[in-house]
Amino acid sequence: MKYTWSYSSISLFDQCPKKYYRMRVVKDIVEPPQEHLLYGTAVHKVAEEYVRDGTPIPAKYAFIKEQLDALVNIKGDKYCEYEMGLTKNLQACKFKAEDVWWRGIADLIIINKDKCYLVDYKTSKSSKYADTKQLELLSLAIFKHFPQVKKIKAGLLFLVVKDFVTRDYENDEGKGKAWLQWLNMTHSLEACMKAEVWNPKPNFTCKAWCPVTDCMHNGRAH
Secondary structure, eight states, rough: OOOOOOOHHHHHHHHOHHHHHHIIIIIOOOOOOOHHHHHHHHHHHHHHHHHHHHOOGGGGGGGGGHHHHHHOOOEEEEEEEEEEEETTTOOOOOOTTTTEEEEHHHHHHHHTTTEEEHHHHHHHOOTTOOOOOHHHHHHHHHHOOOOOOOEEEEEEEEETTTTEEEEEEEEEOOOOOOGHHHEEEEEEEHHHHHHHHOOOOOTTTTTEEETTTTSOOOGGGG
C-alpha cells in the first residue's frame, strides 16, 4: 500500500479513523478556513522572512521581534520552513520524492556542529495544553537528515503568550525505540486500508467540533 503521512494526518487518524477517512481519503468533507489558522499562517510567514532574510516585521506583529531576535542570535546554520521526507525504511529523502513515506516541515532548525535547535512557532493564547509529540517526530527526522547531530534542544515557542515549552532529544544510534509508537499507528492505519473498515472513535470533538455531522456520535446531527 502506497501512502504518505504526517504528524497532523496520523494524529487525525488516531483521534478517529472515520473522521480521517472522510477528510483524508474520500475527501468529501472539507473544513472552511478558520480565522485562528489564517492568523497563525501569517505569523509563521513573518517569522520565516525575518529570521531568513531580515525582512522588517510589520507593526501589527512587532510583539514577536524580541523572541525572534533571540533565535537569530543563536550561532549555527539556520533552516527556515525546512521540508523533510523519509522513506518507509526510515531513510532521509526529498519532501516530494517518489518513494517518500513521511513528510514534515520544521519551522526553524539551527545546526551548530553536532548540536541542533528545533523551534515550532505557536500562536495559541495559552501553552497549558502544549502538544510536544510533533517535536519528537521532527527530531527523529532531523537525526536522519543531519546525521552529524547528536543532541536536539526542541521547543514550542508560544509567540503571543511569550512562553517556550522545551524538550531534549538524543540520537538513539539506530536502536529505533523512539519510532515504535509512530510505527504502531501506521500499522493500524494500514490495517484499516487493507480491511476497508474505518470505525468511528468517540472523542472530545464529537459533540461540538467534528465536521462529520452524519456520524452517530456527532452531537450536532441529532
